[in-house]
Amino acid sequence: MKPYQKIPIVECGEPLVAIPCNHFAVEHPHPYVKAGAPYGDKSPYYLRQTVVERLLQAQAALQDRCPRWRIQIFDAYRPLAVQQYMVNYSFAQVVADQGLRLDELTEAQRERCWQQVYQFWAVPSSDPTTPPPHSTGAAIDVTLVDAIGAVVDMGSPIDEMTPRSYPNYFADQVGGSRFHQHRQLLRHSMEFAGFRQHPREWWHFSWGDQLWAWLSNQEPINSHEPLSHLTPIARYGAI
Template sequence: MRAYHQIPIFECGEPLIEIPLELFAVESPHPYEKLGATYGEHSPYCLRQRVIESLIQAQSYLDVLHPKWRIQIFDAYRPIAVQQFMVDYSFAQAVQDRGLTEVELSPNQRQEVWEAVYAIWAVPSLDEKTPPPHSTGAAVDVTLVDDAGQIVNMGSPIDEMSERSHPDYYANSDRQQAQKYHAHRQLLRSVMLKAGFQRNPREWWHFSVGDQMWAWLNNQSNPANHLTAYYGRLV
């Protein structure tokens, strides 16, 4: 269980709908589909309706600050099966990156790898009280594309399993390039939060509206709120 799992969910029943991708930049084919993940009946580029409305609003805020820049959608809806696929893939990749094979792992090494994986990836839980955020249709992974169509450098790629993924990793650096990375992350945060999103404290790219993490983060910043989640797990 994570801290935000204490938040009750009162599912509102809002359906998943397709994101109007013409309003945004998008990676195609989808990055997880390229790895072999299968999504079933819903496109990965689906979200709940109010989340899409907030995303459109965030794009409009970005238009004012940087005309012709676009929010790029990396990932949105993620069924439990895909969550499990990516957890397993990330574990195998982390083992490989350490120059090991799974059969060679000591118990301590295995524990260390799983801790690294779950620092980024939510547990693919089937418990309706503890859904992975993306499986609710309320969470979206995004970055920015500039007016030349180039992905803005945020200082680390999406899904990197390192401390560089932490939103404020570059905040206190005196290096000019690092300050640019932080400014880009802050720009993304600014337009998304202005549109009603909350950002995952451990991932610069992950934002949500209406799920447990969103409610928990709102309540942390304003304890008088007592918000609950209105989006739960979708099958």
């Protein structure tokens, strides 16, 4: 169990709503749909209603600094079946990247590969007290596009399972200042709207889930809203 999963959830019952994708940049087809993830009749471009409202605030904050830049949505709502599929998909990817074969793994190799996967992917738990963040409709994976619609270089791609994904990885790397500045721009824009950033993923932000509540309880957020609005209780569970 990760520390944030000890945070209690008091489900508020807020609905999932469609993200107004015309306001943002999006990938078509969705990356996980291309990978074969089983969304069924669900859409990845949904979030809880308040989270959508805050995402619009984040984009407004971005455009105050960089006119005509936009947030690009990589992933948002993720049904539990999709979480399970992508965890298995990522495990197979780690195995292949290490030059191994799934049907020939030793127990030690299997354990090492799973440890790498679960540094970045949440366990696809069906326990209502420990839902994967994306399955709550409160988490979103995002990057930036510039004024001409080009994807901004963040130094590493979304979902890369290496330390380069850590938000501040390029802060003290030779030649990495541009990547760090881009990541900071994304972070400041999202935090202005109350989001919190995953400690190991520069692209992952959430509002209202267990991780958000846990992070908010660790340190003050750089937000325009008063600290009295922050609480160590999550308002969104699995949906």
